[in-house]
Amino acid sequence: YDAEVARLREALTGDPLEVVDRLRLRMTELGDQQRYEDAAAVRDRLTASLRAVDRTQRLRQLTEVDEIVAAAPGERGWEVHVVRHGRLAAAGLLPRTVHPSAWVEALLATAEEVPAPAHAAHPAPVASVEETETLLRWLETPGVRMVRGSWHVPVAGAARHVADLPVESDVHRANRSRLTA
Known part of the structure; x- marks a missing residue:
């Protein structure tokens, strides 16, 4: 058995x-x-x-990733998202005229603190499944770039x-x- x-x-x-x-x-x-x-x-x-x-x-x-900062080019600048454990912790529009490092640090300082999942068996315990799926689709969009952190899907999955x-x-x-x- x-x-x-x-x-x-x-x-x-x-x-x-x-x-x-x-x-x-x-x-x-x-x-x-x-x-x-x-x-x-x-x-x-x-x-x-x-x-x-x-x-x-x-x-x-x-959901298992502590933090990802990713950015996508937009008409008025870079759309930056902070994702913590599958939840959108912060988002902002980085103007093209601003130095990115200081701006990202300021965004991170104001981002929501998202605790690690209490129970690993549930796939999206700190956000709704819909929110996490929306973030996944955005992260997989062509042109989105990882600024900080990493995330992967197993090759043998x-x-x-x-x-x-x-x-x-x-x-x-x-x-x-x-x-x-």
Whole structure:
């Protein structure tokens, strides 16, 4: 039993490769039996699972970072964000005419103090999931530059499998149409 729990924990928090390989094999078997609808159902469950695991891993990675200062170029200067444990602690517009080091230090001095997560099992304990996801999207925007701190997503995590997924599965298409109807 402990071995199965360890395998599940690895699939959810680390590399889901074993699950992906087993389900891809199952899809192939179903396809060979001309059970295409069943294979599509397995594909859709795999897609939903991988996206959920990827989301959780990405949220957890940003939540574990004590502090990131990042900047993106804007029309009137640099948009600077201070992110602490997945929460926006401060933001400001750095004018092009101001020396950046002193300005960033002043922004940091006024940033919200965000305590480390009390319970590491929850992916975004000090901010709403929506806030942390918004910050993730902003940090991943082309042109955003790290000013201070670092953050990463594991190479062997779920993200590497998400890139191989269909752009939109039947499940996501149905969910989207239900939400927009």
